[in-house]
Amino acid sequence: MAALWFPDWPVQAARLEKDLPAAVAVIDGHRVRACSATARRTGVRRGMRVREARSLCPDLAVLDDDPDRDGRAFGPLAAGLDDVAASVEVLRPGLVVVDAGAAGRFHGSEDRAVELLVDAAARRGVDALAGVADELATALLAARVGAVVPAGGSREFLAPQPVGLLAAEVALGCEASVVEALTRLGVDTLGRLAALPVAAVHTRFGAAGRRCHRIATAAPDRRVSPALPERELTVVYTPEEPIERVDAAAFAARALAARLHARLAGSGLSCLRLRVLAELADGTRLERVWRTREALTEQATADRVRWQLDGWLTAGGAGALATLILEPVEVTAPDHAGRLFGDGPDGGRRRRAVSRVQSVLGVGAVLQPRLLGGRGVAERIGYVPYGEECEPAGRGAWPGRIPAPLPARLGGGPDHPTARVRLLDETGREVIVTAEALLSSRPHVLGWGRTLFRVSAWAGPWPVDVGWWGRGKQKVARLQLVGQADDEEFPRAWLLLWSARRWRVEATYG
Amino acid sequence: MDRTHVRKAGGLAGLSRAGRVEALRARMAELGDGVPGAPRVFPEVIPVMEPLAGLLPGGGLARRAVTDLADCPALIVELISHATAGGGHVAVVGWPELSLAGVAGAGRLENIVVVPDPGTDALEVVAVLVDGLDLVVARWPTPFELPPTRTRPLLGRVRSGTAALVLVGVRLAGAVARIDARVTAYRGIGAGRGRIRGVDVEVRVVAAGRAPAAATLTVGQRPHLRAV
Numbered sequence: 037m038a039a040l041w042f043p044d045w046p047v048q049a050a051r052l053e054k055d056l057p058a059a060v061a062v063i064d065g066h067r068v069r070a071c072s073a074t075a076r077r078t079g080v081r082r083g084m085r086v087r088e089a090r091s092l093c094p095d096l097a098v099l100d101d102d103p104d105r106d107g108r109a110f111g112p113l114a115a116g117l118d119d120v121a122a123s124v125e126v127l128r129p130g131l132v133v134v135d136a137g138a139a140g141r142f143h144g145s146e147d148r149a150v151e152l153l154v155d156a157a158a159r160r161g162v163d164a165l166a167g168v169a170d171e172l173a174t175a176l177l178a179a180r181v182g183a184v185v186p187a188g189g190s191r192e193f194l195a196p197q198p199v200g201l202l203a204a205e206v207a208l209g210c211e212a213s214v215v216e217a218l219t220r221l222g223v224d225t226l227g228r229l230a231a232l233p234v235a236a237v238h239t240r241f242g243a244a245g246r247r248c249h250r251i252a253t254a255a256p257d258r259r260v261s262p263a264l265p266e267r268e269l270t271v272v273y274t275p276e277e278p279i280e281r282v283d284a285a286a287f288a289a290r291a292l293a294a295r296l297h298a299r300l301a302g303s304g305l306s307c308l309r310l311r312v313l314a315e316l317a318d319g320t321r322l323e324r325v326w327r328t329r330e331a332l333t334e335q336a337t338a339d340r341v342r343w344q345l346d347g348w349l350t351a352g353g354a355g356a357l358a359t360l361i362l363e364p365v366e367v368t369a370p371d372h373a374g375r376l377f378g379d380g381p382d383g384g385r386r387r388r389a390v391s392r393v394q395s396v397l398g399v400g401a402v403l404q405p406r407l408l409g410g411r412g413v414a415e416r417i418g419y420v421p422y423g424e425e426c427e428p429a430g431r432g433a434w435p436g437r438i439p440a441p442l443p444a445r446l447g448g449g450p451d452h453p454t455a456r457v458r459l460l461d462e463t464g465r466e467v468i469v470t471a472e473a474l475l476s477s478r479p480h481v482l483g484w485g486r487t488l489f490r491v492s493a494w495a496g497p498w499p500v501d502v503g504w505w506g507r508g509k510q511k512v513a514r515l516q517l518v519g520q521a522d523d524e525e526f527p528r529a530w531l532l533l534w535s536a537r538r539w540r541v542e543a544t545y546g
Numbered sequence: 547m548d549r550t551h552v553r554k555a556g557g558l559a560g561l562s563r564a565g566r567v568e569a570l571r572a573r574m575a576e577l578g579d580g581v582p583g584a585p586r587v588f589p590e591v592i593p594v595m596e597p598l599a600g601l602l603p604g605g606g607l608a609r610r611a612v613t614d615l616a617d618c619p620a621l622i623v624e625l626i627s628h629a630t631a632g633g634g635h636v637a638v639v640g641w642p643e644l645s646l647a648g649v650a651g652a653g654r655l656e657n658i659v660v661v662p663d664p665g666t667d668a669l670e671v672v673a674v675l676v677d678g679l680d681l682v683v684a685r686w687p688t689p690f691e692l693p694p695t696r697t698r699p700l701l702g703r704v705r706s707g708t709a710a711l712v713l714v715g716v717r718l719a720g721a722v723a724r725i726d727a728r729v730t731a732y733r734g735i736g737a738g739r740g741r742i743r744g745v746d747v748e749v750r751v752v753a754a755g756r757a758p759a760a761a762t763l764t765v766g767q768r769p770h771l772r773a774v
Contacts (some may be wrong), residue, residue, distance in 0.1 A: 385708070386635055389678030390659055393671055403660045405646045416647040422659055441745055441766035442648040444619030478738065493732070495741040516742050518732050529732045529742060543645060545745055546620050546729030 037260065038136035038150050038168045040117070040157055041179035042110075045130025046070040048162055049109035050099050057097050061089055064101035106130065116156045121149065123262040127207040132157075133175065135260045136168055150184075169193070172257040173250075176205055190254035195227030202226075202248055210251070211244040218248070226252040269303065270363040271296045278317040278356030285314075285357050286342040293337035296362050309365040309425060312341055316355035322348055325365060327425040336391060337362070343399035343421070390422055399423075411437040411500050412514060413531060413543045414446055436498060438514065443531045443543035455540040457532065458483040459491075459517075469513045469534045473499035482519045482530075484541070489519030492527060497534060511535075514542065563605070592629050592681050592710045597761040601751040602723055607681065607710040611722040612701065615683075615712050618727035619644055620765050621747050622683060622714065627653030634680035639672055640664050641685040641714070669700055676707035685714040692718050723753040730762065743767040 042048055046062040047070050058074040068089050071080045078093040090096055110129035117124045117132060121139035126132050134153060140146035150166050157164050167178030169185035177197060178185050185193045202208055203215040218241075223229050229237075229252040237245045250257075273292045279285045289312075300307055314322040324344050341360070394402045403419035409432050410416045420426050447455045459467040461477040468476045475497060482489040496515035503509040513534040520527040529545035570590065591606030599605045607613050607625075615622070623646065626636050630653040638644060642662035649655055659679070664671040672684045692700075701720045704711050713721070727749045734743030744766035752758045 386678040389675050390637075392674050393661065396674075397661065397663075397665055397671065401661060401663060401665070403662065405649075405655050405658055405660060407647075407650050407655055413645055413647050416650070417645060417655075419660060419662075439741070440648065440651060441620065441742065442623075442645065444623045444645050444648055446643045446645045448643065475738075493735040493737055493740075495735050495739065516735060518735055518742075526728060526730050527732065528729070529735075529745075544619075545732065545742065546618060546747070 037175045039175040039179040040132040042130040044070045120152045214244045273360045286338045289341035290338035305367040307364040311363045313361040315359040317358045325425045443545040445544040447541035491519045493518040597763040614721045614724040616726045623648040630654040630657040636681045639684040673703040676709040726750040
C-alpha cells in the first residue's frame with residue numbers, strides 16, 4: 037500500500053490558483069488550519085489563533101479556508117494517477133492511497149510504481165511525499181516522513197514515532213483528546229503505546245483508544261477502496277438553434293426519452309419520478325415532476341413535454357426552447373417498483389388503461405383530485421394531471437367550514453346563468469345579508485330560473501371574511517336552504533353563496 | 547368478434563346469500579397471497595352501503611356488468627367513497643360538476659381518476675377504462691337511449707374487463723340492475739336553525755330476476771332519538 041501525501045495541501049492549492057508570498061496560513065474560524073513551511077519555521081502551528089500567528093510572523097498572508105478550492109485543484113492530480121495504478125482512493129484533497137502491490141506487479145517492481153506515481157502527481161510548485169507500507173495507517177505515517185517500510189517491518193518503523201503524529205493526520209481517525217491524554221500520561225511514542233495491553237487501553241479510552249492502539253501495533257487494516265464510477269442518468273439536449281415550435285420540441289423530447297430509456301435499461305433501473313425541465317432562451321425554466329412506475333415510452337414522455345409547453349403557451353408565455361433536460365429524480369430496481377406500493381398485477385393494467393386514455397385525450401384531460409382545503413365546497417377539491425407529483429396539501433383546521441354531508445352537484449361558477457337565484461321574503465323584498473352577517477328578513481321564496489320554490493327551512497348565514505390582510509380578499513356568506521316547488525313531490529336543498537351583493541348557487545344537494 | 551370468452555358459470559347462481567358469501571370466501575382463500583402483507587382479493591361485486599346492498603344481486607355493483615343509475619350526486623359520491631375506502635379504484639367520466647369533496651372523509655381521493663371532458667367519443671374512453679379499474683362512473687349530460695349497435699361492443703368490452711360500469715343518464719338494454727334514486731328529505735334543518743345533518747335518499751332497484759324493491763338510505767347522520 038502506497039500513500040501519496042501533499043503536505044499543507046490547502047496552502048498548495050491556493051498557491052496553484054494565484055501567487056502568494058512565502059509565509060501563508062489558511063484560516064478556518066480564526067484558527068490556523070494549514071500553514072506553509074516558511075510560516076512553520078517562524079513558529080506558527082496548526083490550531084493556533086490568527087492573532088498569535090500574526091504576532092509570530094508579521095508578514096503572514098492569511099486566506100480563508102475553501103474546501104471547494106482544495107477539491108478543485110486536487111481533481112486533475114488524482115485523475116493523472118489513474119493512469120499509473122488501477123485502484124486509487126482519495127482520502128481527502130491532498131492524500132491519496134494506492135494499492136502498490138498490484139501496481140508493482142504491473143510495472144515491474146514496487147519502487148518503480150511509486151516513482152511513476154510521484155511523477156504522475158508532479159506539477160511545478162507542488163510538493164509530494166510518498167510512503168509505502170503493508171497497512172493503510174502505517175503507509176499514511178510513512179508518507180509523512182517519506183519512508184519505505186519493508187514488508188513485516190511496520191512495528192519497528194512505528195516504534196520510535198511520536199504519538200502526536202496520530203493526531204496530526206485527520207485521515208487516521210484518531211481523536212485528539214485521546215492522543216493528548218496519552219502524551220500527558222507519559223506514553224510518548226507509538227512503541228510504548230503498542231507495549232500497553234489492548235484491554236487496558238480500551239477500558240481507559242474506549243473505541244478511540246483502541247483505534248490508536250491498533251495503528252501503533254500495525255494491526256491489519258482495510259484495503260484500498262476506489263470510488264465506483266457512477267453512471268450519469270440525466271439526459272440533456274441542447275439544439276444548435278433554439279426550438280421555436282412545440283411539435284419540434286416534442287420530437288426532440290421523444291429522442292431524448294429514448295436515450296434516457298436506454299441509460300436506465302443499461303443500469304438495470306426503472307424510474308419512479310422524472311423531472312422534465314425546459315429552459316427557454318430568455319432564461320425562464322419550466323419544471324414539472326412526474327411520478328411514473330413503468331419505464332416511460334418515448335411517446336408518453338413526448339406527450340408530457342408537449343403538454344407542459346402547451347400549457348405555458350396558452351397561459352400567455354412566449355419563447356424559444358434552449359435546453360431540454362430529463363432527470364430521473366428517484367430510481368429503483370424494477371422488481372421492486374410494483375411491490376413498493378402494493379399494486380400487484382392489477383396496478384399495471386390500470387395504469388395502462390389510464391395512460392391509453394391520456395394518449396388519446398391529452399395529458400391535461402385525465403385528472404386526479406386532491407384536497408386543497410377551504411370553507412366552501414367548490415374550493416375544496418383541485419385537479420392535477422394524473423401521474424403528476426404534487427405536494428400534499430397542508431392540513432389546516434379551517435374553522436367554520438361547511439360540514440358533512442356536502443352537496444355534490446356544483447353550481448357552475450359565478451358567471452353561469454343557472455347559478456343566479458333570487459331570494460325574496462313574504463313582502464316581496466330581496467333578502468340580503470346585512471353587515472352584521474344576519475339575514476335582513478325571513479326568506480319565503482327562492483326563484484331559480486323560471487321555477488319558484490317555497491322555502492321550508494334554512495340555516496345560516498355563515499360569514500367568511502378573510503384575506504383583508506393581503507391580496508386575496510374574500511367576503512362572502514353561505515346559507516343552506518331547503519325549498520319545494522308546487523309541482524314537485526320532494527324538496528330540494530341548495531348551498532347558496534352571498535357574494536358581491538348577489539345570491540348564487542354554490543352547490544346543490546341531491 | 548374479438549376478445550370474447552366464455553365465462554365460467556361459477557356456481558354462485560343457485561345459492562342463498564349466505565352460501566354465496568361462503569363460496570366467495572373459499573375462493574379468496576384459494577387465491578392466496580400475491581403481495582406480501584396484503585391478501586389478494588378479487589370479489590365479484592363492488593361493495594356498497596347497507597340498505598342498498600340488500601337490494602342488489604350479489605350484495606353490490608356487479609363487476610363486468612352495467613348498472614343504470616339515476617342522476618343523484620349524493621348517492622354517487624357515497625358509492626365512490628365506499629368503493630375507494632375498500633381499496634378500489636374509481637374513474638368518473640364526463641361529469642365536471644360533480645364535487646368529490648364528500649369523498650375526502652371516509653374515502654380515498656388518490657384512488658380516483660377524473661375525465662371531465664371525454665371529447666367526442668366518450669364511449670371509447672369508457673371502454674378503455676373498464677379494463678383495469680374497479681368502478682367506472684360515466685355520465686352524459688342529456689339522458690338518451692343507447693342504440694343496440696353501440697351497446698353490443700360496449701357490453702363486450704365490459705364483460706372482458708375488470709370494472710363495474712355505472713351509467714348515469716343513459717338507459718341501456720343490457721343492464722343487470724337499474725337504480726332509481728331521489729332525495730326525499732333533509733334532516734336537521736329548521737326555519738333559521740340547525741343545519742343539514744343527513745339527506746334521505748329513496749332508492750328503488752329493479753334487478754334481473756328479482757322483484758323491484760325499495761329502501762331509504764341516509765347520507766350523513768342517521769336520525770336517532772335522544773332523551774332530553
